[in-house]
Amino acid sequence: MAVADFKNLTVKYGSFTALEDFTVSIPEGCVGLLGPNGAGKTTLLKTILGFVDPAQGGGHVLGHDFAKEGQMVRQNVGYMPEQDCHIPGLSAVQFVAFAGELAGLPVNQALRRAHEVLEYCGLGEARYRNVETYSTGMKQRIKLAQALVHGPKLLLLDEPTNGLDPRGREEMLELIRSVSHGKGLSVLVSSHLLKDIERICDHVVVLLGGKLRAAGQIRDLKSVKGAPVDVELREHNLDFVDNIQKMGMMVEELRKGEYRIYGDAKLDETARHVFDAARRANAQVRHLALAQRSLEEAFLEAVHV
Amino acid sequence: MSNATGPIADLTYRGYDGVLDPPTQRWKVIAKSNIMRVVKNKWYWWITLLFAPWYYTVMSIVLFFLNSMTAGSPGQARQAIEQIGGIDWTAQFLHGFSFGQIFFLFIAMIAGAGAIANDNRSNALLVYLSKPCTKRDYLWGKWVGVFVPVAFAMLLPAIGFYIFGALNYREYGFISDDPLLPLRVVGFTAFAAALHASLVLGVSSMFNQGRMAGATYVGIYFILNFVTVVIGIILAESDNAPESMRSLSEKLYYLSIDGLNIGVAKIFLDIDSASLFIGANAAVDVDRPAPWMAIGLVVLLSALALRLVWRRVRAVEVVG
Numbered sequence: 001m002a003v004a005d006f007k008n009l010t011v012k013y014g015s016f017t018a019l020e021d022f023t024v025s026i027p028e029g030c031v032g033l034l035g036p037n038g039a040g041k042t043t044l045l046k047t048i049l050g051f052v053d054p055a056q057g058g059g060h061v062l063g064h065d066f067a068k069e070g071q072m073v074r075q076n077v078g079y080m081p082e083q084d085c086h087i088p089g090l091s092a093v094q095f096v097a098f099a100g101e102l103a104g105l106p107v108n109q110a111l112r113r114a115h116e117v118l119e120y121c122g123l124g125e126a127r128y129r130n131v132e133t134y135s136t137g138m139k140q141r142i143k144l145a146q147a148l149v150h151g152p153k154l155l156l157l158d159e160p161t162n163g164l165d166p167r168g169r170e171e172m173l174e175l176i177r178s179v180s181h182g183k184g185l186s187v188l189v190s191s192h193l194l195k196d197i198e199r200i201c202d203h204v205v206v207l208l209g210g211k212l213r214a215a216g217q218i219r220d221l222k223s224v225k226g227a228p229v230d231v232e233l234r235e236h237n238l239d240f241v242d243n244i245q246k247m248g249m250m251v252e253e254l255r256k257g258e259y260r261i262y263g264d265a266k267l268d269e270t271a272r273h274v275f276d277a278a279r280r281a282n283a284q285v286r287h288l289a290l291a292q293r294s295l296e297e298a299f300l301e302a303v304h305v
Numbered sequence: 306m307s308n309a310t311g312p313i314a315d316l317t318y319r320g321y322d323g324v325l326d327p328p329t330q331r332w333k334v335i336a337k338s339n340i341m342r343v344v345k346n347k348w349y350w351w352i353t354l355l356f357a358p359w360y361y362t363v364m365s366i367v368l369f370f371l372n373s374m375t376a377g378s379p380g381q382a383r384q385a386i387e388q389i390g391g392i393d394w395t396a397q398f399l400h401g402f403s404f405g406q407i408f409f410l411f412i413a414m415i416a417g418a419g420a421i422a423n424d425n426r427s428n429a430l431l432v433y434l435s436k437p438c439t440k441r442d443y444l445w446g447k448w449v450g451v452f453v454p455v456a457f458a459m460l461l462p463a464i465g466f467y468i469f470g471a472l473n474y475r476e477y478g479f480i481s482d483d484p485l486l487p488l489r490v491v492g493f494t495a496f497a498a499a500l501h502a503s504l505v506l507g508v509s510s511m512f513n514q515g516r517m518a519g520a521t522y523v524g525i526y527f528i529l530n531f532v533t534v535v536i537g538i539i540l541a542e543s544d545n546a547p548e549s550m551r552s553l554s555e556k557l558y559y560l561s562i563d564g565l566n567i568g569v570a571k572i573f574l575d576i577d578s579a580s581l582f583i584g585a586n587a588a589v590d591v592d593r594p595a596p597w598m599a600i601g602l603v604v605l606l607s608a609l610a611l612r613l614v615w616r617r618v619r620a621v622e623v624v625g
Contacts, residue, residue: 049435051620071328071437079435085428088419089342101334102436104325113321120318132427146432151321183318 003028003154003186004048008057011040011047011210018043020210021057026188030180032197032218033190034299035207041190042082044207045156049079062153075103078147082158082190084139086131092118093127096145103150113149121145121175137168144175155179155187161196169196176200198295206302214302221298224291228262229270230254231278232287239281247273260291331438332446339450343416349454352415357408358462360401365469372473389477394470395574398463398490402497402570405462406563409501410526412458417451417505418522419515421614426513434620444614448502456498463490486574493573497566500603504562507610510617529561559594565602568594 004026011019019040033041046052048061050070058065064072087095093114100110118127121141126134131142140160147155160176161169177200180187191197197204197218204221206214214221233240236257244251249263249270263270271288278285293301343349374385424430433443467487470479483489505522512518540546540554558564571577571593593599 046620049620051434071439074435075325075328075437077435079431081428081431081435083428083431085431087338087429087432088423088427098334098338099432099436101326102331102433102438104328104331104437105321106324106326109321109323116319147435148318149321150436151319153320179318184320185318 001028002026004059004061004188006044006057006059009044009047009054009059010056011043011052012055013043013052018052018210019047022207022210022212023057024205024212024215026186026205027203028186029203030177030187030189030201032201032204033188033207034192034194034197034204035213036192036303038209039192039207040210041192041207042158043210045079045158045188045190048077048156049074075150076153078150078152078155080140080143080147080155080157080160082162085143086139088132090131091128092123092131092134092142092145095131095142096149099146100149105150110149113151114145117145117148118142120148122171136163137165137172140164140168140172141175144172148179153185155185157187157189159191160189161191161193173199194295194299204295206299208303214298218295221302222292222295224260224293226262227267228252228260228291229267229274230287230289230291231259231261231274231285233257233259233278234284234286237278237281237283240277240283243277243280244274247277249273328437331436332442332449335433335438335443335446336449336453339416339420339447340453343450343454346415349412349415349458352408352411353458353461357405357412357458358401358465360404361397361462361466364397364401365466368470368474389474392477393576394474394479395483395486395489395576397466398486399567399570399574399576401463401466402459402490402493403567405459406566409455409459409497409566410523410562413451413455413501413505414519414522416454417502418509418519420447420451421506421509421618422512422515422518425510430618430620440615440618443618444506444611447506447614448611451502451506452498455501456494459494459498460491463494489573489575493566493570496569496573496600496603499607500562500566503607503610507613510614526562530558530563533557533559533561533564555591556594558591559599560602565599565606568599569603572596572599 002025005024007023009019009022010017022040022044033044035041043052047054048066050066050073054067058067060066061073062076064076066073087098090098093111096118097107097110097114100113101107105113115127118124121144123138123141123145126138131139134142140163144157144160147157157176161172164172173196176187176189179185180200187200189197189201201218203216204214204218205212234257241251241253241259244259244261247263249261252260252262254260261270261274263273265273267290274288275285277283368389371385371389375382375389377385424433430443434440438446467490473479475481480486504525505518508522508525509515509518512521534557537554537557540550540557543550546554559568577592
């Protein structure tokens with residue numbers, strides 16, 4: 001089931017078109033919104049939240065038209081912006097409880113939830129400190145906490161690892177992965193960091209210049225046309241290559257002892273041919289797997305760079 | 306992270322499916338937050354309790370001594386009774402309000418200068434507007450959050466003095482002279498607080514620093530006072546100015562924030578000039594302005610200021 005779908009969505013800032021004829025369906029789970037800076041990722045998130053009005057087209061988020069039922073959409077969505085944001089003069093627990101009250105939680109429930117999500121986000125010890133004294137990593141976490149406090153069904157995260165050191169980044173990614181798997185919460189993560197997206201997301205939507213360039217499961221995007229297999233032998237073996245070619249398959253040597261084999265047959269049949277060729281060439285197979293590109297290669301192909 | 310030990314035993318993430326307050330109540334959260342911020346400011350209480358009511362305090366002391374004199378020799382007592390009996394009670398509320406103007410300006414600054422400016426600085430609008438509350442909720446909540454503390458600071462000294470007068474000077478006509486006096490005081494206070502709340506929010510929305518917004522509001526306040534007084538004096542002193550201009554010069558002061566508030570107070574109190582134990586300030590001895598003009602001006606200025614806030618408040622910078 002789709003948590004969001006957009007149809008012919010066009011968003012303009014004056015004469016500048018930030019999103020153009022954008023049509024896509026966002027499935028449940030953790031979905032990455034990939035694209036270089038200025039691709040329209042943040043604009044899409046802000047359109048969902050009603051910060052900017054579409055010039056054309058529209059869409060639904062969790063079954064609500066975001067142009068007409070903005071309040072219902074925001075009731076069910078949590079937003080972690082890219083920029084630092086807080087309510088001046090409040091401690092972390094006051095800030096998160098206030099965010100909960102803004103979302104309609106009664107005062108006592110908002111306070112209870114604030115304590116819960118601050119603990120969950122790893123700010124339990126620092127919850128009585130003024131947010132203005134927080135480090136960058138802590139500010140990222142408090143933004144996540146305020147987005148989670150009202151128990152949203154969809155979480156919009158805009159560059160959640162921005163400005164974090166390697167450890168902080170690792171912890172933030174783990175937190176997002178944890179919250180987006182098995183908690184009944186879908187996550188849409190906007191990022192230009194491919195590794196982050198690959199680490200936490202199952203699906204990806206690629207944007208460039210405000211246009212949709214690719215969408216689908218990361219596994220599918222990484223797959224290579226023709227479903228070749230990658231084989232690693234103990235050592236380089238010309239007889240093995242010869243045997244494979246005699247079987248009518250094409251071999252590409254990737255590195256010394258590593259080959260990509262293109263066959264017309266299904267995966268298990270190709271694998272059987274590979275082992276047969278290796279046995280006859282006295283070669284030892286150390287690794288055999290369906291060939292995949294890196295997400296970076298898939299991304300570059302999608303954006304035609 | 307999520308496996309850290311802490312006072313909450315179950316650290317797994319859980320959604321919230323409990324009760325929610327109705328969406329129409331969200332402005333109250335914003336208003337309450339601003340009111341709480343103001344009432345935690347010690348200067349708010351110093352000004353409200355000590356400085357703003359200084360005229361009422363002086364009057365109360367004078368009345369206390371006059372009252373004490375009524376128990377003295379027959380000559381002294383008669384003189385004191387005559388003096389108390391001659392007091393225009395309604396006018397005392399005009400003077401109390403008029404002499405507190407500068408302090409109400411400071412109260413408005415404390416309550417409203419940072420209300421939107423500090424939100425601009427900390428990108429708080431991204432938090433407010435990403436939650437299920439609207440721009441209208443935000444604006445109305447902020448306005449009420451400024452209006453209530455300002456109105457309270459204006460009303461508290463007047464209420465205190467009214468209680469003091471009602472308890473001690475009933476026989477001198479304190480209540481019977483004008484039974485509607487409390488309502489009149491509430492009326493002009495509401496207009497004055499509304500004007501301050503709207504204007505200070507309008508200024509606040511244009512800045513990213515509460516201090517800058519506060520300084521600008523004070524600047525506008527004093528420049529308007531100065532300019533209207535100076536132009537008034539020039540017109541009044543000018544030999545060549547026609548008579549109509551000269552009469553206008555007296556009322557020019559009502560075009561300042563200070564003067565406009567005093568003008569509205571005069572309209573509500575149904576009073577023009579008023580006698581005073583100690584001197585009066587510029588607007589007190591001048592006839593009241595036309596009600597449609599003064600109240601219309603308050604409404605117009607407030608509407609313009611709020612329109613400015615409406616245009617400035619948004620969670621995204623729109624370019625092009």
